[in-house]
Amino acid sequence: MSRKIRYGMVGGGRGAFIGAVHRIAAALDQQTELVCGAFSSDPERSKASGADLYLPANRCYGSYQEMIETEAKLPADQRMDFIAIVTPNHVHFPPAKLALEKGFHVLSDKPATFNLAEAQELATLVKQSGLLYGLTHNYTGYPLVKEARHLVASGRLGKIRKVVVEYPQGWLATRLEASGQKQAGWRTDPTKSGAAGCIGDIGTHAENLAEYITGLKIRELAADLTAFVDGRPLDDDGNVLLRFEGGAKGVLHSSQISVGEENNLNIRVYGEVGGIEWHQKEPNTLLVKWLDQPMQVYRTANGYLSAAAKAAGRTPPAHPEGYLEAFANIYKNFAAHIRARLENRTLAADDPALDYPRIEDGVRGMAFIEAVVKSSKANAAWTHLEG
Secondary structure, eight states: OOSOEEEEEESOOTTOSHHHHHHHHHHHTTOEEEEEEEOOSSHHHHHHHHHHTTOOGGGBOSSHHHHHHHHHHSOTTTSOSEEEEOSOGGGSHHHHHHHHHTTOEEEEOSSSSSSHHHHHHHHHHHHHHTOOEEEOOGGGGSHHHHHHHHHHHTTTTOSEEEEEEEEEOOTTSSOGGGGTOHHHHHHTOHHHHOSOSHIIIIIHHHHHHHHHHHOOOEEEEEEEEEOOSTTOOSOSEEEEEEEEGGGOEEEEEEESOOTTOOSOOEEEEEESSEEEEEETTSTTEEEEEESSSOOEEEETTOTTSOHHHHHTOOSOTTSOOOHHHHHHHHHHHHHHHHHHHHTTOOOOTTOGGGOSOOHHHHHHHHHHHHHHHHHHHTTSOOEEOOO
C-alpha cells in the first residue's frame, strides 16, 4: 500500500496547545497525513483553523458529527482512516463512540473519557467493532522507558518491591484560571475535566508509567487530595500510597502547585537485586543500580539497548530525543498497525507496532481517578481499583 495513513482531527484549533503537539508528532515519521478536521465547537473557528493548516475548505467541518458522517460517505481512497481526538476531557467519549460506529479507528488524548462508566462502555464498543483504539500516554514512547520496561520484564531486577513515581508542576500555584487562561480554565472546571483536577491531568500519567514499566497493576490505594488555591473546585495536589499485584508497594505524588517545577515526571523502581531511575527532564539517561556492583548509566540509541528501545530511537547517540519524538512513537506505531490491517497482515506478538497504549489503559486510568477521589473523600481509606 503506497500511501500515507489519513487522519482527521477533533479539536486542536486556534489557541489550543495539545493539538499542535499531535500534528507535529504525527508528521515526524511521514507515515500519516492530516486530511480533515473539526477543530472547534465553534463552526467558524473550526473552519478558520483548518484554513490555517491549508486544508481544503470542504474538509474543514463545523462539528465532529459532520466530519465523521461526511467522511464515512466518501470513497475508500479519499476518506480518513482514523480520528485523533485532542479536546478537553468531556469531549473525548462522544466523537470516539461515533467514529467507531462509523468504522473509523480512534487515537485519543488522555484520559480516555470523562468518567469510568464511559470508559467501560467505550471498551465494549472497541471490542465489538474490531477497530483499533490508541491513547496518547506519550511518556511510554521514550526509548529508555521502553528499556526500563525490558529490564523489569526480563527479570534482571528481581521481583519488584517498591515503586516511587512523581509528577510535580508549579504552573497552577496561583488561581490562573481566573485570568481567562484557556488551559487552566478547563482543567480546573469539573464540568470539563471530570472528578479530578491534578490527579486526572498528570497523576494518570504517573499511574500509567508505573504500570507500563513494571507490568504490574495497582490493586488498591490510599489517597489524599487537596485544593490549595482558594476557590478552586478540583484538586491541585495529590499524594497516593499504592499496593500492586504481587506484593509491591508504591508512592505516587502529582502536584500543580509545586512552585518552580516544570514537568518533572520521574520514576524509581526497585527489585530484589536491582533498580532503575528515569527522569523526563533528562530522558536520554537511565540509571541502573545493582545490589553488588557499581551503578550503570544507559543512554539512548546505543547498541547495548533492547530491540524495543532501539526501535523507538531515531538519531545516533548523544543527539537528544525528547517529548515530541516520544509522542511521535505513539503515532508511528498506531499508523503501522492500521497499515498492517489495511494490507491484511498479521503482526508478530513482539512487533513494535503493537506497542502503544490501548483502551484497557484508558479504563485503568479512569478507575485510578475514581478510586483516588473515593479514597480521599473517605479520609485516605484503602480503596480497590475497579478497572
